[in-house]
Amino acid sequence: xxxxxxxxxxxxxxxxxxxxxxxxxxxxxxxxxxxxxxxxxxxxxxxxxxxxxxxxxxxxxxxxxxxxxxxxxxxxxxxxxxxxxxxxxxxxxxxxxxxxxxxxxxxxxxxxxxxxxxxxxxxxxxxxxxxxxxxxxxxxxxxxxxxxxxxxxxxxxxxxxxxxxxxxxxxxxxxxxxxxxxxxxxxxxxxxxxxxxxxxxxxxxxxxxxxxxxxxxxxxxxxxxxxxxxxxxxxxxxxxxxxxxxxxxxxxxxxxxxxxxxxxxxxxxxxxxxxxxxxxxxxxxxxxxxxxxxxxxxxxxxxxxxxxxxxxxxxxxxxxxxxxxxxxxxxxxxxxxxxxxxxxxxxxxxxxxxxxxxxxxxxxxxxxxxxxxxxxxxxxxxxxxxxxxxxxxxxxxxxxxxxxxxxxxxxxxxxxxxxxxxxxxxxxxxxxxxxxxxxxxxxxxxxxxxxxxxxxxxxxxxxxxxxxxxxxx
Numbered sequence: 001x002x003x004x005x006x007x008x009x010x011x012x013x014x015x016x017x018x019x020x021x022x023x024x025x026x027x028x029x030x031x032x033x034x035x036x037x038x039x040x041x042x043x044x045x046x047x048x049x050x051x052x053x054x055x056x057x058x059x060x061x062x063x064x065x066x067x068x069x070x071x072x073x074x075x076x077x078x079x080x081x082x083x084x085x086x087x088x089x090x091x092x093x094x095x096x097x098x099x100x101x102x103x104x105x106x107x108x109x110x111x112x113x114x115x116x117x118x119x120x121x122x123x124x125x126x127x128x129x130x131x132x133x134x135x136x137x138x139x140x141x142x143x144x145x146x147x148x149x150x151x152x153x154x155x156x157x158x159x160x161x162x163x164x165x166x167x168x169x170x171x172x173x174x175x176x177x178x179x180x181x182x183x184x185x186x187x188x189x190x191x192x193x194x195x196x197x198x199x200x201x202x203x204x205x206x207x208x209x210x211x212x213x214x215x216x217x218x219x220x221x222x223x224x225x226x227x228x229x230x231x232x233x234x235x236x237x238x239x240x241x242x243x244x245x246x247x248x249x250x251x252x253x254x255x256x257x258x259x260x261x262x263x264x265x266x267x268x269x270x271x272x273x274x275x276x277x278x279x280x281x282x283x284x285x286x287x288x289x290x291x292x293x294x295x296x297x298x299x300x301x302x303x304x305x306x307x308x309x310x311x312x313x314x315x316x317x318x319x320x321x322x323x324x325x326x327x328x329x330x331x332x333x334x335x336x337x338x339x340x341x342x343x344x345x346x347x348x349x350x351x352x353x354x355x356x357x358x359x360x361x362x363x364x365x366x367x368x369x370x371x372x373x374x375x376x377x378x379x380x381x382x383x384x385x386x387x388x389x390x391x392x393x394x395x396x397x398x399x400x401x402x403x404x405x406x407x408x409x410x411x412x413x414x415x416x417x418x419x420x421x422x423x424x425x426x427x428x429x430x431x432x433x434x435x436x437x438x439x440x441x442x443x444x445x446x447x448x449x450x451x452x453x454x455x456x457x458x459x460x461x462x463x464x465x466x467x468x469x470x471x472x473x
Contacts (some may be wrong), residue, residue, distance in 0.1 A: 003255045004280040006176070006217045007311030007321075007402035049091040051113035052098055055084040055464075060106040068104055072097055086113060102463075109464040111161060121156040123230040128380070128394045137235045140380050140394075142337045143356035143407065144238060146458070147439075149337075150355065150407050152238050154458035155414055156229075159241070162461075164417040166241025171199055172225060172275045172413050173268035174406075175261060176218030177254055178203065178211040179246035180384060180392070187212040187389045190219055190227075192234040192382050197226040201246035202267055204260045211248035216384035220398050221279045222246065223381035224406040225413070234382050235394075238410035238457060241417070245273050250280060252387060258282070258290075261323070262297035269304050274416055276301060277409040278310040278329075279402035281321040284346070288322070295326055302328040307427040309409045311401035313346035316362075318448075320350040330412075330431055333451065334404040336361050336376035339441060340369035341449050345401055351451040352431065353438055355407035359399040364449065366442055379403040408434065411457040418461040433460055 052074070056065055060083070069077055074087030074097070089097060094112050101110030124134035131139075138145060144152035159165055180190040181198045187210075189195065203211040213219045222244045227237035249264040250256040261280070268276050288295060301308050312333040313321030324331035324346075331350050334342040334357025341347070341354065341362040358378040363371040378399045385391045412430050415421065421433050437460040438453030446452055 003257060004250070004261060004282050004323075006250065006254045006400075007279055007281045007314050007405070008217060008254075008398065008400040050088055050094065052087045052089065052094055052101065052110060053084070053113045054087065054101050054110035055108045057106045057108045058083065064106055068101075068107065072100060072104075083108070111463060121153050121160060123156070123236050124232050125229060125234060125236050126232060128234060128382070134232065140377070141235055142377060143358070143379055143403075144236060148335070148339045148356065150238065150411060150454075151456055151458035152236070155238075155411070155461050158458065158461040158463075159414055159418055162418050164241065164419075166229060166237070167239035167410070167413040167417040168241035170239065170242040170275070170413040170417050171245055171273050172239065172242055172277060172409055173201075173245040173247055173264075173273035174218060174222045174225075174277050174279075175247045175249045175264045175268065176221055176277075176279055177215035177250045177252070178213035178218045178248035179222045179244060180213045180219045180389060181222075181244070181246050182210070182212065184210060184212065188392075190223065190382055190384075190392055192228050192231075193219075193223065193226065194228045197228070197240075197243055199243050199245045200271070201248070202264070203248040204263050204267070205248050205251050205256070211246040212389065213248075213384060214252035214387055214389065215250070215254055216386070216395070217250070217254055217279070217402065218246065218248070220379075220381045220383040221277065221402065221406045223383060224379065224403065225277075225410040227381060235380060238407060239413040239417075242410070242413045245271065256280065258294040262294045265294075265297040265301055265308075269301050269306050273306055275307045275309065275409050275412050277406055278308065278323055279405045281311055281313040281324070281401070284313065284315050284317045284319060284321050286322050288326070291322060294323060298323060298326050298328055302427050305424070305426055307412050307430050309405050309412065311405045312351055314344045314400050314402075315346055316344050317346045317348075319348045320346050325350045328427065330408060330434065331451070332401060332405045332408045332455075333449075334358070334401045335441070335450075335454060338368050338370055338376055339454070340364065340366055341442075342399075342401075343371065344399075345404075347448050349448050351448055353408055353434060353451045353453065353455050354441065355404035355455045357399060357401050357404035362449075364442070368441070407457075408455050411455050411460055414457055414461050420461060420463060437462075
């Protein structure tokens with residue numbers, strides 16, 4: 001029997017001590033604040049009154065530019081770049097003018113002129129350190145911050161400007177060990193997961209309508225995507241406005257069969273998922289002929305317009321593990337807080353992108369890599385402590401491509417919600433957008449260590465054509 005396992009560094013998962021930052025251990029029954037609806041504090045972005053920023057398509061002549069400005073009643077136009085302008089008008093007309101500009105031929109982009117507060121949109125979540133300072137989540141969620149992370153603050157600002165805060169309306173299926181999403185019997189909802197963050201899922205291990213987590217892995221993955229954001233509690237979720245479909249395909253030990261995973265995928269497609277996250281892997285010795293039903297399920301998802309994202313694997317192998325190796329799957333490797341490939345991450349020509357997974361640097365001839373230096377931090381999220389479904393904390397041993405994959409799934413969800421490549425982008429269009437807007441790491445262009453680069457949620461959701469966020473040295 002072929003078993004898939006979470007793409008988590010299992011020796012670390014079993015042997016490293018659980019680090020409770022600030023000695024924080026919480027019981028879901030005690031943290032009643034978690035029952036509040038997710039705060040709306042970051043649903044909008046303050047903009048400078050009466051200002052519209054817009055840009056022209058290259059080749060647009062002066063006469064055409066002037067006609068567009070006159071037709072929209074813009075006055076006191078300022079040149080802020082070769083083809084970029086700021087137009088002044090009555091504050092009450094800003095939103096309507098932006099929409100008209102976006103529909104105008106020869107206009108590349110248009111938006112209100114947002115007011116910056118430090119960097120991007122900074123939620124008030126206080127982190128797990130017992131801090132009373134709003135925004136203290138930034139002290140440990142390096143994976144969400146530029147340059148080593150996915151630049152969540154600027155992505156959040158983009159989505160708020162689009163009126164779809166946090167990817168509102170998108171459904172992402174998490175096929176994993178289940179999720180701590182409900183209060184039922186001995187199970188408790190994770191204190192920073194809002195009940196509105198979920199749609200109906202299924203438990204294909206116990207054949208139940210309640211895919212409750214008995215392991216913690218699935219809750220960690222889901223929290224990276226939809227942990228409540230802007231509510232003054234704990235940490236943040238990258239696509240906090242999206243909804244997760246919890247589907248249990250791995251047991252309490254984190255093992256699951258190809259046939260069960262295939263069932264879970266078909267359920268996700270049939271019930272409206274737009275993205276499927278597979279933070280799991282088979283042995284690197286597994287070949288396609290051994291998982292035919294799972295490969296058919298992947299094709300089924302692709303044919304029905306669902307993007308499949310999977311962890312590349314954690315064996316430091318030169319081939320990507322299945323199911324990430326399959327055609328029509330976005331295969332995600334892992335990077336560290338030093339912007340280096342993680343030493344455990346599988347590589348190979350099938351690799352699509354990399355995302356934060358934490359841990360130690362690989363020994364690469366890369367100026368970012370420090371293989372002999374101190375190890376990098378893990379990925380922190382609120383999840384179960386061990387297998388106790390009533391105790392939650394911030395374990396320090398969540399390191400792996402399992403942690404990297406949900407960054408990409410969440411970013412895909414944000415792209416869908418933003419509408420930057422259309423209202424209903426195909427899986428292929430989503431993949432191209434993620435590739436085109438990734439930040440190049442390692443050798444210039446595609447390479448088997450970093451794929452197309454480090455996923456960047458901010459550039460992926462920015463208006464206009466995809467422009468890679470260039471390398472930093």
